[in-house]
Amino acid sequence: MSRLLKTVLGVLAVMAMSGNRGEALAQEDALVVRIAEIEVDARFVKEYAAALTEEADASVRLEPGVISIFPMHQKERATLIRILEIYADRAAYESHLMSPHFLKYKATTLKMVKSLRLVEMHALDTNAMTQIFAKLSDSR
Amino acid sequence: MSRLLKTVLGVLAVMAMSGNRGEALAQEDALVVRIAEIEVDARFVKEYAAALTEEADASVRLEPGVISIFPMHQKERATLIRILEIYADRAAYESHLMSPHFLKYKATTLKMVKSLRLVEMHALDTNAMTQIFAKLSDSR
Numbered sequence: 001m002s003r004l005l006k007t008v009l010g011v012l013a014v015m016a017m018s019g020n021r022g023e024a025l026a027q028e029d030a031l032v033v034r035i036a037e038i039e040v041d042a043r044f045v046k047e048y049a050a051a052l053t054e055e056a057d058a059s060v061r062l063e064p065g066v067i068s069i070f071p072m073h074q075k076e077r078a079t080l081i082r083i084l085e086i087y088a089d090r091a092a093y094e095s096h097l098m099s100p101h102f103l104k105y106k107a108t109t110l111k112m113v114k115s116l117r118l119v120e121m122h123a124l125d126t127n128a129m130t131q132i133f134a135k136l137s138d139s140r
Numbered sequence: 141m142s143r144l145l146k147t148v149l150g151v152l153a154v155m156a157m158s159g160n161r162g163e164a165l166a167q168e169d170a171l172v173v174r175i176a177e178i179e180v181d182a183r184f185v186k187e188y189a190a191a192l193t194e195e196a197d198a199s200v201r202l203e204p205g206v207i208s209i210f211p212m213h214q215k216e217r218a219t220l221i222r223i224l225e226i227y228a229d230r231a232a233y234e235s236h237l238m239s240p241h242f243l244k245y246k247a248t249t250l251k252m253v254k255s256l257r258l259v260e261m262h263a264l265d266t267n268a269m270t271q272i273f274a275k276l277s278d279s280r
Contacts, residue, residue: 033212035175035212035222049264052264052265053264053265056264056265057265070224070263070265071263071264071265072173072175072261072262072263072264073261073262073264074259074260074261074262075260075261075262076260078262081264082175082261084210084224119214120214120215120216121212121213121214121215121222122212122213122214122215122218123210123211123212124189124192124193124196124211124212124213124221125192125193125196125197125210125211
């Protein structure tokens with residue numbers, strides 16, 4: 001069983017068994033959640049999107065601790081990128097930074113990125129996230 | 141089987157069977173994806189978070205077409221809220237706007253919200269989303 005699944009099931013189990021939301025929150029607080037706000041040079045919109053989706057795809061597929069790398073761009077301005085990143089914990093994030101797919105992405109896109117801001121977020125309701133997973137799994 | 145699951149499995153099936161990414165993208169394009177950027181009056185941070193998580197929880201649980209209502213606040217400024225919203229299609233979003241939990245949330249929080257901006261997004265890689273679901277389901 002993956003570490004991610006253990007984390008998610010762990011949170012659910014603690015909440016179900018003990019009814020103690022405090023304990024569940026202690027585990028949820030390990031999550032690293034953030035929104036990357038990136039502006040891309042208009043000349044490289046397509047190349048950047050290709051490099052980013054390749055990296056996001058590999059990260060979620062190969063790294064158990066990468067829960068989400070969900071890339072978007074604004075409909076009205078394709079140069080404005082937003083990425084919702086969720087890691088199981090700080091160690092998973094640090095390990096991600098050393099992965100070959102991340103290092104390749106970083107090297108490839110360096111010249112395409114005009115600005116980058118990483119905004120640390122706090123998930124108000126990780127229950128919402130586990131529910132999405134549970135809904136899909138239960139319906140199978 | 142829920143409509144959401146059908147959508148997700150549909151995308152996966154089209155991609156697996158035909159290898160035709162164009163067809164899969166046609167379905168993905170039905171998705172409504174956006175980031176709500178909200179600033180809350182500092183006096184109401186706690187009440188607002190409670191109302192929002194209750195609404196997010198009910199929406200994902202009760203509405204098959206609501207794929208994600210994932211609420212966050214900035215770690216450094218708890219008054220700055222971001223919500224990643226994903227709906228299966230425009231009809232699912234419009235039905236959500238008429239749901240009792242959404243109308244209750246809207247009425248309760250009207251006086252707490254200083255500003256609200258809804259930024260329409262395009263998901264660069266919905267494959268990343270289906271992978272997250274698939275990873276969890278497969279490990280069970």
